[in-house]
Each structure stands twice: as C-alpha cells, then as structure tokens.
Amino acid sequence: MRGISRHIANGGGELSGSIGLIESAFEKATRFAVEDLNASNIDVVFRASSSGVIPEIGVGGLADGSSYITVCLDPGSGKIDEMSLLASLLHEFHHCMRFRELGHEGGNPGEALICEGAACLYEEQRTGRKPVYADVALDEDSVKVAMSKLHETEYDYCKWFFGTGSMVRWFGYALGYRLCKAYSEQTGRTASEMVNVPADKVLKVSSA
Numbered sequence: 119m120r121g122i123s124r125h126i127a128n129g130g131g132e133l134s135g136s137i138g139l140i141e142s143a144f145e146k147a148t149r150f151a152v153e154d155l156n157a158s159n160i161d162v163v164f165r166a167s168s169s170g171v172i173p174e175i176g177v178g179g180l181a182d183g184s185s186y187i188t189v190c191l192d193p194g195s196g197k198i199d200e201m202s203l204l205a206s207l208l209h210e211f212h213h214c215m216r217f218r219e220l221g222h223e224g225g226n227p228g229e230a231l232i233c234e235g236a237a238c239l240y241e242e243q244r245t246g247r248k249p250v251y252a253d254v255a256l257d258e259d260s261v262k263v264a265m266s267k268l269h270e271t272e273y274d275y276c277k278w279f280f281g282t283g284s285m286v287r288w289f290g291y292a293l294g295y296r297l298c299k300a301y302s303e304q305t306g307r308t309a310s311e312m313v314n315v316p317a318d319k320v321l322k323v324s325s326a
Contacts, residue, residue, distance in 0.1 A: 121159035122148050132166035132193050139200050140164050140191075147207035150244050154310035155215040162187045162207070168194065174250055175199075179206040181213035205241040205249060212237040212313060219314040227278055227290070228268030232317035234279065235294025239302060239309035251288040252295035260284060264293060265325060300324040 124144050126133060133140070144162065151157035167190035171178035176195030180188045187210040191198055216223070216233060223229040238252040264285075267273065274282070281287030301315075301324040302308060312320065 120152050120157065122152070122157060123161050125161060125163045127163060127165040130166070133164065133191060136191055136193060136198060139198065139203055143200050143203035143207060147204050147211060150208060151211035151215070154240075154244070155211060155313055157211050157215055160185050160187060160211070160214055162189065162210075164189045164191065166191055166193055168192045171195070172251065173197075175202040177202045177206050179210040181210040181217070184214050184218035187211070187214065201245060201247065205245050205247070208241050208244050209237040209249070212240040212309070216313050220316060223317060224275070226269050226271055227264065227273050228321050229317040230275060230278065231268070231290055231294035231297060232320045233294070234291050235296070235298035236309055236312045236315075236320075238291055238295040239298045239312070243309045249291070249295070251291040254286060254288045254292035256286070256289065256292055256296070260286075260289070261293060264289070268321065268325075297321065297324040 126137065126140060128134060148157070165188065170190030171192045173195070174197070176192045176197035178190045182188070187207070189203070189206055189210070213233065216236065223233040238249045241247070241249050277283060277285055279288065279290035281289055298309065298312065298320060301320045302312070304323055307315070
C-alpha cells in the first residue's frame with residue numbers, strides 16, 4: 119500500500135508464532151497512517167530480539183529517518199499482543215512522517231519532547247489507549263527544572279527519556295505527551311494534524 123512494505127526477518131523461525139499478529143497489526147497501522155498522515159514509501163522490518171523491546175509489552179520500535187522502521191518482538195516474553203504491535207507501528211509511522219515534513223528533531227530537549235509526545239498522542243488517537251511510557255507520575259519540581267532547559271543544545275537524551283539520576287524512567291515521554299495533549303486540547307488539532315507543526319509552536323501554546 120503506497121510503497122509501505124513489510125519485511126519479517128524470520129530465518130531462524132523465532133517469529134513463526136507471531137506472523138498472524140504482525141500481519142494484522144501491520145495492515146491496520148498502515149491503513150491508519152495512509153489515511154491520517156499521508157504515509158508512503160516506508161520499509162518496516164520485524165525481527166526477534168529480547169533486548170530491543172519494552173519489557174512490559176514485549177515489543178519495541180525505532181524509526182530511522184523518514185523511510186525505515188524496525189520493530190523488535192520478544193517471543194519469549196509472553197506479552198506480545200496485537201494492540202501493542204499496532205501502537206508501536208503507529209508511533210514510528212508518526213516519527214517517519216514528521217521527519218519527512220520537518221527534518222531531524224532532537225537538537226534540544228524541547229524538540230525531542232514534542233517529537234515523542236506527538237507520536238505518543240497519535241497512538242492514543244487511534245487505539246484509545248495512553249502508552250505505558252507516557253503514563254508516568256511526574257514530580258512537578260522536576261518538571262519545572264526540565265521546562266527551564268528546553269532549549270539547551272547539550273543534553274543527555276537517555277537521561278530525559280529512559281531515566282537516570284533525578285529523572286524517572288520515561289520522564290521525557292510522559293512530559294512530551296502532557297505538552298502535546300495540552301496543545302491538542304487548546305487548538306483542537308489531533309495528533310495526526312500535528313505531524314507538521316514545529317516543536318516551538320507546540321511549546322509556545324502548551325507551556326504558556
């Protein structure tokens with residue numbers, strides 16, 4: 119569909135029991151992404167990995183630029199379901215199309231927060247479910263400190279998004295989601311309609 123291709127790396131047979139889930143989730147996510155984001159020309163590779171996933175759901179995704187996505191599954195986790203696969207694909211499709219519209223983001227924490235937050239919000243738009251990594255209780259003092267550093271060009275991405283030191287695990291995803299949700303509620307724009315909205319415009323509204 120529109121040059122969006124599925125590639126299942128299953129030479130060792132690890133994903134044989136998940137083929138049906140993969141195909142169903144891919145078909146739904148692709149249909150949504152084409153309809154909502156005008157997605158096209160993207161290769162999606164599925165592979166087995168126990169280290170490249172979110173342990174809570176047995177799935178993990180990564181968008182590399184505007185046309186390549188890797189989705190990892192841990193067949194041994196017993197936690198893979200179609201909804202998690204669908205959500206991961208939606209998240210990464212949003213990243214690809216945002217990259218295509220706006221170029222690379224992540225030069226400062228503010229850009230990274232909005233890029234990730236909008237993708238989380240798009241998951242919720244289509245699944246009706248808030249991502250587990252956006253559903254984190256945030257310490258408001260930590261939020262205030264973070265908001266004062268949005269435009270710093272030297273920052274530790276892993277600290278912001280995966281948690282080290284004073285920042286809890288998934289801090290950046292949860293804060294980015296909060297900011298994008300606020301923007302959506304104040305402007306009436308959905309997550310799919312935010313795919314080409316620059317981070318500074320989102321921050322100007324959501325952090326006012």
